[in-house]
Each structure stands twice: as C-alpha cells, then as structure tokens.
Amino acid sequence: MSKKLWTMLVLLIALMLVLGACTDNDDSSGPADLTKFPLVVDNEGEAIEGGTLKVALGTDTPFQGIFSWVLYEDSYDADIMGYASNVIFETDGEFLVNDKGIASLEVDQANNKAIVKIREGIKWSDGQALKIEDLIQPYLIIGHPDYEGVRYDGDFQNIIGAADYHNGKADTISGLKKVDATTLEISFTKLSPAIFSIGDGLWGYAEPSHIMKDIPVGKLLESDAVRKTPVTLGAFKFDKIVPGESIQFVRNEHYWKGAAKLDGVILKVVPTSSIAKAIETGKYDMTAGSLPATTYPEVRDFENITILAQPELSYSYLGFKLGKYDTATGISTMDPQAKMADVKLRQAMGYALDIEQVNEVYYYDLRSRANSLIPPVFESYYDETLEGYTYNVDKANEILDEAGYVDTDGDDLRETPEGDKLEIKMASMAGDPIAEEMATFYMQNWADVGLNVVLSTGRLIEFNSYYDKVQSDDPEIDIFMAAWGTGTNPSPAGLYGKESAFNFSRYTTPKLDELIAAIDSKEAFDIDYRANAFHEWQLYMEKNAPVIPTQFRTAIYTINDRVKHYDVNLETDFDLNQIELTAEEPIK
Amino acid sequence: MSEQLVNAKSQNEYAMSSPPSGFQVIIREFKKDKLAMFSLVGLFVTLLAIFIVAMFIDQDQLMKVSPRDKFAEPGEKFFLGADQGGRSISGQVILGARNSITIAFFVTLITGFIGIAVGLITGYFGGWIDNIFMRIIDFFITIPSLMIIIVLVTMIPKYTVTEFIFIMSTFLWVGTARLVRSKSLTESRRDYVNASKTMGTRDATIIFKEIMPNLSSILIVEMTLNFAGNVGLETGLSYLGFGLPPSVPSLGTLVSYANNPLILEEKWWVWLPASLLILLLMLAINYVGQAIRRSADAKQRLG
Numbered sequence: 052m053s054k055k056l057w058t059m060l061v062l063l064i065a066l067m068l069v070l071g072a073c074t075d076n077d078d079s080s081g082p083a084d085l086t087k088f089p090l091v092v093d094n095e096g097e098a099i100e101g102g103t104l105k106v107a108l109g110t111d112t113p114f115q116g117i118f119s120w121v122l123y124e125d126s127y128d129a130d131i132m133g134y135a136s137n138v139i140f141e142t143d144g145e146f147l148v149n150d151k152g153i154a155s156l157e158v159d160q161a162n163n164k165a166i167v168k169i170r171e172g173i174k175w176s177d178g179q180a181l182k183i184e185d186l187i188q189p190y191l192i193i194g195h196p197d198y199e200g201v202r203y204d205g206d207f208q209n210i211i212g213a214a215d216y217h218n219g220k221a222d223t224i225s226g227l228k229k230v231d232a233t234t235l236e237i238s239f240t241k242l243s244p245a246i247f248s249i250g251d252g253l254w255g256y257a258e259p260s261h262i263m264k265d266i267p268v269g270k271l272l273e274s275d276a277v278r279k280t281p282v283t284l285g286a287f288k289f290d291k292i293v294p295g296e297s298i299q300f301v302r303n304e305h306y307w308k309g310a311a312k313l314d315g316v317i318l319k320v321v322p323t324s325s326i327a328k329a330i331e332t333g334k335y336d337m338t339a340g341s342l343p344a345t346t347y348p349e350v351r352d353f354e355n356i357t358i359l360a361q362p363e364l365s366y367s368y369l370g371f372k373l374g375k376y377d378t379a380t381g382i383s384t385m386d387p388q389a390k391m392a393d394v395k396l397r398q399a400m401g402y403a404l405d406i407e408q409v410n411e412v413y414y415y416d417l418r419s420r421a422n423s424l425i426p427p428v429f430e431s432y433y434d435e436t437l438e439g440y441t442y443n444v445d446k447a448n449e450i451l452d453e454a455g456y457v458d459t460d461g462d463d464l465r466e467t468p469e470g471d472k473l474e475i476k477m478a479s480m481a482g483d484p485i486a487e488e489m490a491t492f493y494m495q496n497w498a499d500v501g502l503n504v505v506l507s508t509g510r511l512i513e514f515n516s517y518y519d520k521v522q523s524d525d526p527e528i529d530i531f532m533a534a535w536g537t538g539t540n541p542s543p544a545g546l547y548g549k550e551s552a553f554n555f556s557r558y559t560t561p562k563l564d565e566l567i568a569a570i571d572s573k574e575a576f577d578i579d580y581r582a583n584a585f586h587e588w589q590l591y592m593e594k595n596a597p598v599i600p601t602q603f604r605t606a607i608y609t610i611n612d613r614v615k616h617y618d619v620n621l622e623t624d625f626d627l628n629q630i631e632l633t634a635e636e637p638i639k
Numbered sequence: 640m641s642e643q644l645v646n647a648k649s650q651n652e653y654a655m656s657s658p659p660s661g662f663q664v665i666i667r668e669f670k671k672d673k674l675a676m677f678s679l680v681g682l683f684v685t686l687l688a689i690f691i692v693a694m695f696i697d698q699d700q701l702m703k704v705s706p707r708d709k710f711a712e713p714g715e716k717f718f719l720g721a722d723q724g725g726r727s728i729s730g731q732v733i734l735g736a737r738n739s740i741t742i743a744f745f746v747t748l749i750t751g752f753i754g755i756a757v758g759l760i761t762g763y764f765g766g767w768i769d770n771i772f773m774r775i776i777d778f779f780i781t782i783p784s785l786m787i788i789i790v791l792v793t794m795i796p797k798y799t800v801t802e803f804i805f806i807m808s809t810f811l812w813v814g815t816a817r818l819v820r821s822k823s824l825t826e827s828r829r830d831y832v833n834a835s836k837t838m839g840t841r842d843a844t845i846i847f848k849e850i851m852p853n854l855s856s857i858l859i860v861e862m863t864l865n866f867a868g869n870v871g872l873e874t875g876l877s878y879l880g881f882g883l884p885p886s887v888p889s890l891g892t893l894v895s896y897a898n899n900p901l902i903l904e905e906k907w908w909v910w911l912p913a914s915l916l917i918l919l920l921m922l923a924i925n926y927v928g929q930a931i932r933r934s935a936d937a938k939q940r941l942g
Contacts, residue, residue, distance in 0.1 A: 509797045
C-alpha cells in the first residue's frame with residue numbers, strides 16, 4: 052500500500068512542477084506606450100443578423116442595482132445604465148451640449164433662463180411618448196423633501212423655486228415652466244458657463260413621469276420601477292435582472308435613432324481576478340466601462356482583441372477628514388480640532404507618497420502622478436504649470452520637523468506638537484487585485500517619515516460600504532483614498548462646495564466659497580476669465596491641500612475581434628445601436 | 640532441577656515482557672510502520688528547522704512591500720521568488736508555517752484541555768450535570784461554527800494571532816468533549832471506579848489519576864488528529880480571506896493567490912511551495928496519528 056501511495060505522491064509533485072514550467076514565458080515587460088492605442092477599431096467580416104453582445108462587469112462585489120439616474124451611487128450601476136440610457140443631451144468633444152441629442156439647449160443669458168426643446172415622436176421603451184413632464188419629473192424627485200439621494204446640492208438650489216419646494220412650502224418648482232408640448236423653460240437664480248456643460252442645476256436625463264409620479268419619493272429606492280423594470284430611452288431595454296449578478300437587455304424597438312442591429316446584450320458580473328482569463332477565452336466581447344488598469348499586463352498579448360485607450364474624466368486622490376456634514380441643513384462645517392487640521396501635516400503626507408513607483412510598476416504608466424484636481428482632458432482649464440505634490444522624502448521630513456511633529460519618545464514615530472501620540476487611521480477600498488499591496492506600500496511610505504498610519508477597522512473596506520462610511524463622517528476615518536469621475540462639467544461646486552454632500556473632506560472657508568463662485572459667475576462666460584478663475588482655485592487647493600490628487604487615469608477597453616466597429620472617441624456620433632457582430636460567438 | 644530453574648526463569652521473562660507498557664507499544668508500532676516512522680522523523684526535523692529559522696526573520700522587514708521586486712522569479716535575490724508586493728516567498732512560507740503550527744498547537748492544547756476536562760467530569764458524574772453539558776454541547780454542534788468564526792473575524796477591528804486562537808477555541812472544544820464524555824461514561828461504570836469510590840477517594844483524584852490514564856491512548860490520538868485538522872482550518876480560513884490579516888504571513892494567504900489565473904499559470908512559485916508544505920505537513924501528522932491509533936487497538940497493531 053505504501054509503495055503505491057509513494058508513487059502517486061511523487062507523480063503528483065512531478066505533475067505540478069511540469070505544469071508550472073510549461074508556460075510561455077513572455078518577456079514583454081515595460082510600460083504601456085499610450086500613443087500606440089487607437090480610439091476606434093474596425094474588424095473585417097460579414098455582419099451577422101442580430102446576435103447578442105456579451106459584456107463583463109469587472110467587480111468583486113454584487114452590483115447595487117439602482118437603475119435610476121437620480122438615485123444611482125456608483126460607477127457600476129452607471130456602466131449598466133449606459134446600455135439603456137435616459138440621457139437627453141448629446142455633447143461634443145469639449146463636453147458642450149450640441150443639438151444632436153433628443154433635446155436641444157438654448158441659453159438666455161440676460162434673463163437667466165434656459166430653453167430646452169425636445170424632438171417630436173420620441174418614445175419610451177414601453178411605447179409611451181416622451182413629454183415635457185418627463186423632463187420635469189427628475190427635478191421634482193431630487194428637490195422633494197423625502198429624496199434620499201445625494202444630488203440635491205448647491206447647483207440644484209440654483210433653480211428658482213427649488214428651495215421652497217424642498218422645504219415643503221410649494222408643491223411644485225416655480226422655475227420650471229412647460230411652455231408647450233415640446234418646450235421647457237427653466238429659470239435660474241444665476242447662470243454660469245457651466246450651463247453649456249449641463250451644469251448649474253440643469254439635469255441631463257428624463258424620468259418616465261407616467262410611472263414615477265405615482266410612486267412616493269421616499270419609496271423610490273426600493274420600487275420595482277427603479278430596481279426591477281426600469282423604463283428607458285436607450286438603444287436597449289432591461290429584460291431580465293438577476294440581482295447583483297447579471298442583466299439581460301433586449302433591443303428597444305422604439306429607440307429614436309433606429310432599432311439596434313443587435314438582438315440584445317448580456318451583462319454579467321465577473322470577479323476582477325478572472326476577468327482577463329474570461330476575455331482571453333472569448334467568454335465576453337468587452338467589459339462594461341473600462342478594464343482595471345492593473346489587468347493590462349494580462350490582456351496586452353491576447354490575440355482575439357484590440358485594446359483601445361482613452362484619458363479619463365476622473366482622478367484618484369487622498370482625502371483628509373476636516374469636519375462634518377450636517378445632513379439636515381446640508382452644510383459642511385470644519386472642525387479645528389480634527390487630527391488632520393494642520394495643513395503642514397497634510398502637505399508632508401503628500402510629499403511622502405511614492406505614487407510614481409506604483410504607477411510605473413503596478414499600472415504600467417497607464418496612470419500618471421496628478422498635479423491638479425482638474426483632469427488634463429479639460430484642456431482649457433487644466434493648469435499644467437502647477438507643481439503638485441511629487442515624491443520627496445526629504446521635503447516631507449523637513450516640513451514635519453518645522454511644524455513641530457518630532458519624535459519625543461524614541462520609537463521612530465513622530466508625536467504631535469502637543470506631545471500626544473499620533474495614530475492616523477486610513478480608510479482604503481478593497482476590490483482591486485493589488486489593493487492590499489498598495490495600501491501596505493503607502494503605509495510604509497508614511498512610516499518612513501515617521502508617521503504611524505493604520506487601516507480603519509483593521510482591514511480594507513468593501514466597496515459598497517466604503518463610500519457610505521466616508522460620506523457619513525465615520526469617526527474611525529482620518530484619511531481616505533478615493534477616486535471619482537468629474538463628469539463633463541469641471542466646475543468644482545458640486546464636489547468641493549460648502550453645500551455639497553460629495554465634499555468628503557468637509558473643507559470649507561470663505562475664500563474657497565469666493566473662488567468657486569468666481570468660476571461659475573456671470574463674468575466667467577468669458578473663457579479667459581474662467582480659465583484664470585480655475586487657475587486660482589487649483590492653486591488654492593494645492594496650497595491648502597484638503598485633498599491631494601494622486602493619479603490621473605487612462606482607461607483601456609478590450610474589444611473582441613468579432614465586433615465589427617467600435618469607437619470610444621468622445622467626439623464622434625457612434626451609438627450602441629450601430630454595433631454589429633461578425634460571428635455567432637466571441638472569437639477565442 | 641536446573642531445567643526447572645531455567646523454565647521458571649524463562650517463564651518469568653515472558654511474564655515480564657508482556658503485556659508491554661503503553662509507551663513501548665507505541666514505539667514498537669512505529670518501528671514496524673516505516674511510513675509513520677519516516678513521517679515522525681520528517682515532521683520533527685521540519686518543525687525544528689521552521690521554528691529555528693523563524694527566529695531569525697524579522698516579520699516587519701519581510702512584509703515590506705517593494706513594488707519593483709514584483710513577482711521576482713526564484714533566483715539569487717529571492718530563494719523562492721517574490722509575490723505581488725515584492726515580498727520573499729521563502730520567508731513567508733517559513734513564518735506562515737510557524738504561525739499556522741503555533742495557532743494549531745495552541746488551539747489543540749486549549750480545546751483539548753477544556754474538552755477533556757468537561758468530557759471526563761460530565762461522564763463521571765452523569766445525571767443532571769451530564770444533561771446540562773450535553774445540551775450545551777448539542778447547541779454548539781448545531782451552530783454553523785465556521786460561519787460564526789468568519790463573522791466574528793470580520794467584526795473585530797484589530798485582531799492578531801491571540802484573538803484568532805481564542806475565537807477558534809471557543810467553538811472547537813465540543814468535538815473533543817463529546818468523544819471523551821462517551822468513553823468516560825463507560826469507564827466510570829467499571830468496578831475499579833466503584834471500588835475507589837467505596838474507599839472514599841476524592842472524585843478529582845479518581846477522574847484524573849485513575850480514569851484519564853486509561854483513556855490516554857484515545858486522548859493522544861484525538862489530539863494528534865485534531866492538530867492536523869486545526870492546521871487545515873487555519874490555512875483554510877486564511878485562504879478564504881477570513882483568517883490572519885493580510886499583513887501577517889500565512890500559508891493560506893499564499894495559496895489564495897492562486898485564484899488569479901495569471902499567478903496560477905505563470906507565477907507558480909507564489910503558491911506551489913505553500914501548497915506542498917501544507918500537503919506534506921498534513922500527511923505526516925495523519926500518518927503519525929494513525930500509527931498511534933493503531934497501537935491503541937491490539938487487533939489492529941502491526942507489531
């Protein structure tokens with residue numbers, strides 16, 4: 052018996068070693084050359100009739116499933132909704148509204164009004180006609196006193212009558228007037244250049260009022276109309292939803308640009324550790340949204356795909372908790388006793404981070420060190436002269452010594468100027484294959500300059516609860532690593548303003564209010580004035596560092612060879628209804 | 640006459656050499672079973688090597704993330720290569736093994752201690768004490784202990800090896816207790832126990848000085864197999880992500896990297912050493928345990 056067992060054991064070990072050895076060792080290491088990536092791909096072949104596009108959503112946790120543009124909270128739901136979108140405006144390469152969409156925009160600067168006109172004959176996926184009430188509906192939802200989402204902010208209150216409606220003093224918003232069956236007139240307190248990028252409180256999506264008006268706003272989040280059977284305007288409509296796991300879309304025959312060539316789309320959740328493999332074996336044609344940059348080394352040699360790249364409208368940053376947000380009044384207040392209240396401490400932490408190495412090694416230069424809170428995509432407003440925070444350990448040590456953070460008890464960790472022990476709690480997100488290594492690395496960077504940083508709750512926080520904790524000012528969190536998309540309107544009011552729930556750092560000063568107001572003021576319709584106002588704001592944020600931007604990102608998309616044509620360019624008119632396939636199944 | 644003397648002498652010899660004492664039985668069993676002997680020796684040597692080398696490794700230094708050494712292949716700089724964070728695999732395997740074995744050892748010790756004590760006492764006294772403890776034990780058995788361990792691990796903010804040991808021990812002592820209790824029940828009804836009671840010996844003395852030694856072979860087997868199981872439990876929990884925190888080296892965490900197809904296929908040095916070590920350790924402990932179990936049962940002995 053033992054002889055047989057021994058032989059089996061030896062065979063098993065030999066097999067494992069052989070398996071390990073017989074892999075093709077590709078030595079194509081080195082960073083990605085971004086100039087080589089196209090924005091468009093065209094594949095040869097006869098298009099088949101219909102066909103179903105297979106899409107993978109790369110995430111390690113089930114998606115939330117809030118399919119409403121007024122209530123959604125994370126990018127996964129947004130990626131899903133992209134296939135059945137209710138967007139009414141289309142924008143050009145500069146993110147300004149043009150007239151190619153369902154609705155056109157006319158701005159009456161003198162009277163602070165915006166006129167929105169919709170085309171005739173547009174229908175929802177359930178056959179009902181699109182009417183002006185559908186454009187008014189989202190405003191009524193967001194402004195409602197029972198609204199549970201985060202979009203009631205300073206921008207929204209810019210609409211005349213919104214505040215009264217929100218406080219219950221009026222049952223409708225006086226600034227929204229239906230002029231006729233296809234025209235809506237919106238009156239604002241003031242207008243700024245942001246209106247052309249769908250800012251200033253203007254809302255770019257419609258909601259099916261024939262369904263929504265009967266649902267109490269407080270119950271919207273759990274209603275079927277949001278979770279199970281959303282009615283939409285996009286190229287595809289929701290057919291079957293398996294909560295948290297997968298969605299089946301079918302062609303929307305009422306789509307105003309023409310019914311889609313595809314029969315439908317299947318979207319499934321795929322864990323980030325196996326998504327590259329799934330693409331290689333041809334289980335999916337593409338991913339919803341872009342691919343996590345850390346999977347780039349795995350996908351770059353696949354032969355059945357083309358990789359497209361595009362700079363993102365987003366950035367990663369390190370945030371500091373400097374105050375609290377009062378959900379009742381909707382205003383942030385700073386806390387002078389906050390652990391991170393000393394600006395020198397924040398600046399030093401920015402200099403101590405070796406983001407450059409992380410970008411090079413883990414992201415293959417698909418990310419670059421950020422020097423501003425405006426992504427470079429916004430060419431007119433991005434200030435490339437800003438120094439930003441770069442990796443400089445000596446400077447970090449210098450600043451800390453100057454500020455009085457010295458090591459008084461010989462444990463290699465700095466104490467506060469008052470002599471108390473300093474332990475900084477950092478919140479970091481789980482969900483990326485290298486999240487754990489990165490968090491450890493950053494904590495090491497800070498330990499190298501004598502700062503004791505530990506993880507809040509002792510471990511990485513799961514994505515869904517992460518932003519809930521940060522937003523509710525959990526006292527366990529002193530600093531946090533986060534990221535977001537700015538959307539097409541680069542104006543900082545929605546992200547850093549005093550009344551914005553998204554201002555996670557809760558930093559607010561009268562000077563900041565002034566600077567933000569200048570960006571969206573009447574004078575800012577002059578592009579030079581606005582560019583200068585942006586420059587002032589970026590400089591102010593850099594000096595005071597309530598948040599420190601860490602990375603600018605480039606999104607990569609993998610498109611399977613059976614997709615006849617795909618375009619990620621923001622300027623072209625490519626629409627999902629134009630997708631065609633050249634084979635029954637994705638190519639392996 | 641001398642023949643009689645010789646006969647008497649050899650009879651005495653026979654009388655002295657059988658039955659052999661418990662320990663000698665075990666040693667004889669090992670000598671006969673080459674595999675178990677090999678496992679035992681191998682186990683001792685490996686454990687000794689692990690613990691001695693582990694004393695020279697600085698855990699903080701080992702777990703420092705060094706991005707540029709990401710996935711370094713086995714070679715000069717790293718004996719067994721490096722993982723995604725540039726941390727040496729050989730160091731992690733050694734420290735991880737030490738952690739796993741220490742945890743398993745202490746858990747076995749604690750659960751063994753509590754389980755044996757509870758089992759003996761309830762088996763001896765019987766009656767309502769037995770009833771109460773059995774209901775408690777039934778309760779613990781019906782709870783899905785693995786799930787609760789996972790939940791507890793997720794809830795506790797800062798936890799280390801010590802907390803982990805306590806959590807695992809809280810749920811695992813019941814298995815031992817049940818086994819010991821059933822054996823103790825039968826033993827306690829024996830004549831020698833009744834005789835002792837009549838003599839007026841204190842209960843504690845009877846339990847620990849008379850009954851327990853008679854169960855010793857079963858207890859040793861149980862503890863040994865428990866030890867193997869606990870090593871597996873700890874690595875299993877770490878593999879799922881609910882064991883030791885990621886900053887503490889563990890064999891389970893190393894194996895969990897194999898979930899990623901890229902690492903499974905190309906960066907085999909990350910998970911293979913840990914998996915092999917777990918396999919060999921468990922096999923060795925199992926063989927040793929089985930040899931001891933066989934030695935306890937005269938019908939199954941090989942030697």
